[in-house]
Amino acid sequence: MPTTGAAATPHATQEITTRTDTREILANAHRDTVRYGLDDYYIVDVDSHHVELDSWPDVIARIEDPVLRDTGQQMVRNWPGAERTALTTFASGMTHQDVGGRVLHQAALAEPVDETDVHRDVTLVRRAMDAMSIDIQVVFPQPMLEIGLHPNKQVAAQLLMAYNSWFTETILGADPRIKTMLGLPFDSPEATLRTIRMYADHPGVIGFLMTSQRSVGVYRNEYMPIYRELEERGMPLGFHAGPNQNDSMTSTMNRFLSAHAMSFVTCNMTHMTNWVINGIGERFPNLKVIWIESGLAWVPFMMQRLDHEYQLRQSDAPLLKKMPSDYMRDMYYTSQPLEVTDLGLLESTFRAVDAENTLLYSSDWPHWDFDVPGRIMSIPFLTEKAKRNILGENARGVFNL
16 A cells, blocks of 8 residues: 555455555545646635544643643543543444444544654645635534533633643644644634634634534624624634534434434534524625535525514514625634535535535545545536636635635
């Protein structure tokens, strides 16, 4: 198996394991580069991931609170398996993403890495970017995106701030093509503002992120200075969806498929509803908002549903000066996972959200359901301009790249 060069030679047959080379897994994506001429496109991947738990002891070492830091380090030293989970709520027994061991590559990115001049995560990101012809890749953590479900909000804030410190100093800067939207410790408005002011000028930080799986009202007054700070700095705010099999709806579901289909959508639907109906888009009209990793099929439903309700009860939304759907078209959406089972419905969805100007390509690599750039290129009803906008030009404007 090759471990150097931009591409890997695919085998006639292969078994994908946790040690399979990224370039071999993505050999067909690399072939799309030639088929579609992707080297002539500016491609920004707005949602991809690395495995932060592989470096968890280094993150724990950066916790600001000395007592909590020592507690985490004691866990790492003394508890089996805690070197990857100390202080988190990550439950390996509930991890179904690898489909019962049939899609293993995201369980641990353990492929051989010979390069020693940078952190191995940088090498892995580079391999994926080169295979998919990506010019800029926005990299997020994985289990840390469920930090909003942590039962101890103080611990959650400390972990997120420690991760941000480690990521910006260890991963960002090694390759100018690697960017991120840093997660915000949203349960602490004070810590959130400090995070923005600390990292907004970092060349690798192109926005900030709220992990959507949390029970907090985005309309609360203590968050208004945060939105104002981001608006004044021209920094986008993203809402990254995530799975949850323990909320009031998904707890009744007996299949991972069911919970995955619904929970990645409902968390963003909740925040979207609160955002629009409470007039936050009216109060901060220049704040760019991005809805990440929940696909698009839910958006037309929300547009029509909220418009209908608003027409009946406008007194409940006194700050609004236009229809809820109009505020939703002022926002941005990432493409993954792109629901393509009915192209007629997909075309109507693209029209409803003005996808040519609001949709941002995302791969969600290395998750089991990732989408390569060829997915956008293969959509038959898109014009050449729309393809270029979605693959990169919209993101160029959103992030001031």
